[in-house]
Amino acid sequence: MAKIAFILLCHKDPDAIIKQAQSLTAVGDYISIHFDARAKPEHYRKIREGLADNPNVCFAHKRIKCGWGEWSLVEATIYAVQSAVESFPRATHFYMLSGDCMAIKSAEYAHEFLDRRDCDYVESFDYFQSDWIKTGWKEERLIYRHWFNERTQKRRFYAMFELQKRLGLTREIPADLEIMIGSQWWCLRRRTVEWILDFIKQRKDVMRFFATTWIPDETFFQTLVRHLVPEHEIECRTLTFLMFSDYGMPVTFYNDHYDLLLSQDFLFARKISPEATELRRRLGVLYASDGAKFQISNEGRSLYKFLSNKGRIGRRFAARFWEKESSLGRERELLIIVCKKWHVAKRLLDRMQQMTNIPCIEYLFNEESCPLPDLGGIQSTMGKRHRHRRALVRMLFDYYDTDRLVVCIDPGNLDLLEDFGRDRSLTRLLEIECQFSDEYLIGHAMRVGLAGDRTPYETLMRLLPTVRNDMVHESDRIRDAHFDNHTRMREIDSPEVNAKAVASFLTVPESQAQEIVQLDHLFAD
Structure with a gap:
């Protein structure tokens, strides 16, 4: 039977992290936690003390400061994965989570789901041929080196980009890799994770390449899985339900979304509001339950689009010239x-x-x-x-x-x-x-x-x-x-x-x- 080791990247709300870890491990699963080094030291101590007696919890060997769009997010994930592989030899699957994620099915259902098919669940689309990137940079993420954080060091970020562009300082993508892109919320088998860790040790050139790409958490694991695992063993989807607004922001779920979340064909959901205490309580109880039945309708995204569009009545582009005349x-x-x-x-x-x-x-x-x-x-x-x-x-x-x-x-x-x-x-x-x-x-x-x-x-x-x-x-x-x-x-x-x-x-x-x-x-x- 499947045994899941959750890879948790988090940076706030120690009480919620403790509850999340206790809920996920109460049914026999495991969790490996990386708590951002930028966070308050007392919060990290609280998490360590609150979970000290739980044998199904481990922590990343090394904590680093994480930033959006940086290699640091991938690096933190690797450290947490390494700790999980060493600490939990019985784990069969490794599931990537954030502190805002919660299970929307029971553990019984999740284990049965993973037992049905021997495969990896990861979005892995062709970087250049797919339309996964809707707007903005595409090739520029890869062929130029990015050393600074675009959000916190914007002037340096764009100054270095313009300098490389003027001087023609582009670089080659590793010849044997087909770059892929997709959601960073994956679920991989133990064998796949071990292959990735071995690859990391052997291919320092690939590590150097991704270390200076922009937003590598959308490309690193997605590319390596497709490089190492036969295509028929990859299910190109995420098991975490998430939606984005028209403005590119994650949709947040609240107490009244309980039934909607349970009817989606996913095991977890992101983002659950910190204020949705009743939703968090009900989902926690659900994960530990036995015999729960789920009616999968999977209409969440179309329903959200329908409801959100109600606030946009009356917009219309200007008439085309042939319509005017x-x-x-x-x-x-x-x-x-x-x-x-x-x-x-x-x-x-x-x-x-x-x-x-x-x-x-x-x-x-x-x-x-x-x-x-x-x-x-x-x-x-x-x-x-x-x-x-x-x-x-x-x-x-x-x-x-x-x-x-x-x-x-x-x-x-x-x-x-x-x-x-x-x-x-x-x-x-x-x-x-x-x-x-x-x-x-x-x-x-x-x-x-x-x-x-x-x-x-x-x-x-x-x-x-x-x-x-x-x-x-x-x-x-x-x-x-x-x-x-x-x-x-x-x-x-x-x-x-x-x-x-x-x-x-x-x-x-x-x-x-x-x-x-x-x-x-x-x-x-």
Whole structure:
């Protein structure tokens, strides 16, 4: 059975470190601690004294001062790994942690998980071919030497870089290494760790190279594992759940994230807030429990993206030049049906097509599969349709040789509605207001990736108000835009009332509009 030796790099909160070590070792696992030499000496003494009687705890042979982006982080990890290998001969896996990490599964589950497959878990992507680095330096991290800390010695850091760049003082990457990159939160087998320690002793040239690279904790172990271990024995992923905001900062978890964390396909999570005392307590109890069952839904990242985007309503890039200068045509009418329940809008659209001679197009800006004529390729991808929205609709007018066209648009596409509303053509909106049951909202959350078949019921119940409010908010934004010629038909209204809205929208007699809305199953789910 797997026995884990945790490699803990930490620099603060000695009480939390003691509790973390006691929790992880209480089930028979081990921990090797490196406490930053920059930290207060009394904090380190407190940790040593608090864990002195625990045989499953050891400390790095040497403490060093660590800095972000420096080789010191890798060096500290190596010292902690060396101590763990010597102190815990029964350890089968070595798992990298920080003081902000906590288990989100039971130890029983974690051991069974690691026993399922004989492999190393480490993100290890090709440094130059992958898009792991989104912005900033790439090759410069490697071919120039970096002796200073970019955060604490910024002027020296960039001065040395510019000097090397002007003088052409680049260096070669070790010829036999394929540089890889990935998260520093890995879990490696004992054999792999021993191979890495042997490699370190033999290849001083590689050590010198990485010692002056920038942010080597994202490349050192990732490169060596891929160099030493057969590819089929590497699982290119981390077992630690972490998310980053749009600003590149780690997302912090609090007391109300307990159920969300347990449903992710990971063993640990980072970062747990120091103030989340109840979350830390519950996760500590969970790690020592037996027989715990977990429903893995893994929707955490998509759910976070959905919720965080709610605070960014209204942003839109400036209109492209071809959108500013183009027009659908002053004499044309664009009739837009706006409805969140696409099947309801499509039923009404089908009736309109049967009862009038107006060409009707379904959700052309929302569904890739929407039937469209060949317009020279402008309709071929969703990206092209959005980029050339006015040109696309103008070509549809021309294709059908008409001055009136009905299209469906999702209420979330306010930018499209505003864009068409500013056109010289006459634009009419028919907003269909539907009722949303819990079952429909759950299905919607699953369709857009906010939940899955295994998402816990409690999580779904907490998610539903947000999804419902989001749909209400979309409708409110449309009303706040004050579009001209905006009419509404509602599920709760009678067919007679809705017929008046359709008559105004299509500018047809009410008798004809009544025939259009006379569908018993129009609003059925």
